[in-house]
Amino acid sequence: MDTQPAWRTASHQGLREVNADAVAAANGVVALADGVGDTKTAAHAALSAATAAAGVPAVAGPQAALSAAHEAITEGDCVLVVAQPVADGGYRIGWVGDVRAYAWDGDELRQLTKDHTLAQYFRDHGGDVTPRMEHLVTTSVHTAAANRYGVTETSATSLVLTTDGVHKTLTHEAMTTILRHSSCPAEELVHAAHAAGAKDNATAAVLTGAPSPATPLLPTVPLQLAA
Template sequence: MSTDNTLPIEHLRWDAASARGPRELNADATAAVTDPGAGRWAFAVADGVGDNPAAAAAARTAADAAVGAATSDPRGAIMVAREALADAPDTGDCVLVVAVGGAGDRCEIAWVGDCRAYLWAEGTLRQVTEDHTLAAYFRARNLPVAPGMEHVVTTSVRTAAAELIGTADVPLPAGRLLLCSDGVHKTLPTARLRTILERAADPGGAVTDLVDTAHRLGGQDNATALVVDRTAEHTANSSAA
């Protein structure tokens, strides 16, 4: 497997950026693996629960374990990440989103907690994931939501059973896939997310702008973004195969 962020065999490009912000340390993590021989790839963003070394270690351990196992099954990859945390007693807990794809124009996503995945294509931004938070739980039942509920997750890597893991199977045509921690999506309005993803010339520009803008607008959390571009050339080649 490779972590090269230029993949001519699949016509994918990706990049990631992460910034500590006003926190004591950065407890977010990203990870990526590609298997050109098998035509598969996997990306992950994890967000440690807390602002301490154990949280940071949990995010790094979970992200690495997930992408190492995710080239076939993102739900299973999160369970592998759970096992990795169980085997590392000095780590804390984290939330996680994993995206897996291949030579076709589909992408499988799994998540726990409030890391998110967005798909931008043809001028439209779509939120693929649904937050596993107390606020989302109350909102779905038309109950009053207190501000603090937005930051209380109802699933995490250490605690989620397989049936609690969120999953989605989405098209990934020529366009952009964004994975991010809540330090990005809870600070930037949807319109700003869409504008940045639409205007950035490449994944590197997109992730840098997302993270910098989140903190410039007053974000108080770590901010992490990973963007994957699939080019029209790949789509055309796939259709002709």
């Protein structure tokens, strides 16, 4: 039986002019970026940042990956999450902005990252939150200093990475149900987000199985969804 782990990704641009989400992988490291804005410049920034972050060896740590992403952007901006395999199992996660990483154990979905948004800041400080605040990020690849990077670790061997077009449209319960029952969870998460009314780019990347430097990233599936 083939037990090699594999990533599966899916993406759709929704009602935007361009798809400014990007996924990149190298040597077991996977990065997902969401460009700020609906322009080719935003899309290029996301691709440049994700590619640079994924290219940093896992032993260097997520801060190094985010710093490499920062250096790679010459114009435009994006938010980003990077997952680096740990030698004895699990992942180190680094992020800026409102992209997310989740641990998945086959039954329960656990959010590993905490959104760097104005809404989350006000929640943490007991303030009132308006819907617009959910989309105002407080860190990004271009603007965040290293001491503002989010960093965490997990022993999980299965991860889910999403842009906000997925997780700000679907409830946590809906995402969990999809993961429990779908044989193509990345595609189903994106399909479900747009069926639920997502207008933004929506991208998901799902890893099942233990990380390995030899693990290939399967091509992102550009979904063609009915209007």
